[in-house]
Amino acid sequence: AQSVTQLDSHVSVSEGTPVLLRCNYSSSYSPSLFWYVQHPNKGLQLLLKYTSAATLVKGINGFEAEFKKSETSFHLTKPSAHMSDAAEYFCVVSDQYSDSWGKFQFGAGTQVVVTP
């Protein structure tokens, strides 16, 4: 079975400081992992994905995430927050080779607030 836990429901950062959004997952098989961003009343946009290639994944808008199998984590980071990063972020897992292939499990989301 697959599941995902986002460890922080809210994160507040100052503009120009680093951002860290934490995600732990559970997967019985080889997981695909994703981070999405959602601005208010909009659809979700893919930031980056991991699919068993390089463990350090670079995404759009300066975001990156590191897959750590031993820790079952896929934390999202950005070195310097921008005001436009204020949004909700979702960590998502999908088992590539299980009976639940084709289904995606979403975390509850992390709301990011950026202060000037």
Next chain:
Amino acid sequence: DGGITQSPKYLFRKEGQNVTLSCEQNLNHDAMYWYRQDPGQGLRLIYYSQIVNDFQKGDIAEGYSVSREKKESFPLTVTSAQKNPTAFYLCASTLGDRDYNEQFFGPGTRLTVL
């Protein structure tokens, strides 16, 4: 431009009425999904379809129905049996390939029951 369209953007329904939300994609994707989003609960899967003329129930299918008669289209009907339908509804699609399986999302439909 390729993408997913959902209509309408806002929908108001009286109690006891069925309503249908539209989802169309021109990405040539095989798989399509419907999610419901409520504040603080992330996205919950209602139905998904991995191929035309076939679909499976998700985690919260009660009170909803779907059809998949064409590859491009996956409409969702919210029936009067759905006890609390007010929510933001998101449609998504994927190529259906194990190595290229990221989801693409539509802009969403906000349904309000009056």
